[in-house]
Amino acid sequence: MSTRIAFLKGHGTENDFVIVPDPENAIDLSPAAVAALCDRRAGIGGDGLLHVVRSAAHPEAEGMAAEAEWFMDYRNGDGSIAEMCGNGVRVFARYLQRAGHVTEGDLAVATRGGVKTVHIAKDGDVTVGMGKAALPDGDVTVSVGERSWPARNVNMGNPHAVAFVDDLAHAGDLHSPPPFSPAAAYPDGVNVEFVVDRAPGHVALRVHERGSGETRSCGTGACAVAVAAARRDGADPTVTGTPVTYTVDVPGGTLVITERPDGEIEMTGPAVIVAEGEIDADWLDAARSA
Secondary structure, three states: OOOEEEEEEEEEOOEEEEEEEOOOOOOOOOHHHHHHHHOOOOOOOOOEEEEEEEHHHOOOOHHHOOOOOEEEEEEEOOOOEOOOOHHHHHHHHHHHHHOOOOOOEEEEEEEOOEEEEEEEOOOOOEEEEEEEOEOOOOOEEEEEOOEEEEEEEEEOOOEEEEEEOOOHHHHOOOOOOOOEEOHHHOOOOOEEEEEEEEEOOEEEEEEEEOOOEEEOOOHHHHHHHHHHHHHHOOOOHHHHOOOEEEEEEEOOEEEEEEEOOOOEEEEEEOOEEEEEEEEEHHHHHHHHOO
């Protein structure tokens, strides 16, 4: 291994990521190392880490290599593994474009949530095919302090609880995970979105991301919110045959979510690379053993 390791920093609607290119899956990124890299005071800082690996070189993705050359090995800011990250996929695609691996147009990205279709537009926005939402049965409740709300259980390859509230301030500081019940609904934890209406077809959210705390944006969360809002508003494209589009304001910007009649969900938004540099290998070795 060289004494220095390349990294980049990027964000999608201010959901920010450390990017570590590692085509052959040669870098040991332990949970402790990832948490250290994502630390905003002692590391580079990020809501999560995008480990860029060729699908054929990663045991979790080699079965998808025929469909997608690149695997987004996504990690939460605390070092834990996550199934998917919608904003992360857009930033991942932007990195591949910057590195010359892909150009404008369509590509496929392997994730733990399956292969995602991506379109890089000439205007700079990136659209990701996020797959279909699953809507598990059963009532769910989320709480903040003495307030509690019914929540819609939506799975976008990762779990979400979507609560419609009167004021986003009711979500509190979101430093710790909002309590939910029943516990069996989310045995591995959950991303919780608090949502208010702005106008017809236009909502705003705050989110606590499992393993990362409150973030400036959550792509899968915006998709879950759009689906929950559509069902609340009596719209189901798979029944009506008419696409439904919601504008979703997140603290870091705006995403546009469309649910198609076949149930597929598309998310469009910006993706920006802001810096690149090198990680000191000795520091990373120390972080691994911390």
